[in-house]
Amino acid sequence: MEIILKEDIDNLGFKDEVVVVKNGFGRNFLIPTGKAVLATDSAKKILAENLKQQAKKDQKLVKEAQKLSDDISKIELKISAKVGEADKLFGSINSKDLSDALSKKGKDLDKKYIIIPGRNIKRIGTYEATLRLHRDVVIKYPFEIVAEPKKKASK
Numbered sequence: 001m002e003i004i005l006k007e008d009i010d011n012l013g014f015k016d017e018v019v020v021v022k023n024g025f026g027r028n029f030l031i032p033t034g035k036a037v038l039a040t041d042s043a044k045k046i047l048a049e050n051l052k053q054q055a056k057k058d059q060k061l062v063k064e065a066q067k068l069s070d071d072i073s074k075i076e077l078k079i080s081a082k083v084g085e086a087d088k089l090f091g092s093i094n095s096k097d098l099s100d101a102l103s104k105k106g107k108d109l110d111k112k113y114i115i116i117p118g119r120n121i122k123r124i125g126t127y128e129a130t131l132r133l134h135r136d137v138v139i140k141y142p143f144e145i146v147a148e149p150k151k152k153a154s155k
Helices: 023-030 041-074 095-104
Strands: 002-005 018-020 036-038 078-081 088-093 121-123 125-134 137-147
Touching (some): 002 041, 023 036, 041 125, 041 137, 078 088
Antiparallel strands (some): 002 018, 002 036, 088 121, 125 137
């Protein structure tokens, strides 16, 4: 079944994209919840016209996203976390923690646009996250997780 997405859907596609999904998924979930419409010939023509008009607006957004990616790439990020035995973290680091750390550096990025391999990190080390700043601007962002300095025991 061919459908046109009305909003971004993880692991499927972006808004205004024509995608092929299984009949049940489209008929029972995407279309009734308003997340997609059936991709008929007339709907495709309307979509093409809308995309033409939006292309000029997108150029500006792509430039802004490219500038943001350049700014973020310059930031060397180290996230400190409590560490137990064998470099294992107490808890884990996820996309929300990375989003918060970037916010502290002055670059706000919603956690839903950050993809960390394995979703959670449980050991210190260097990792790479995928940041989706725009449909056309996706960057790989390296960051490091370091151990929090241990507090000396007071007498």
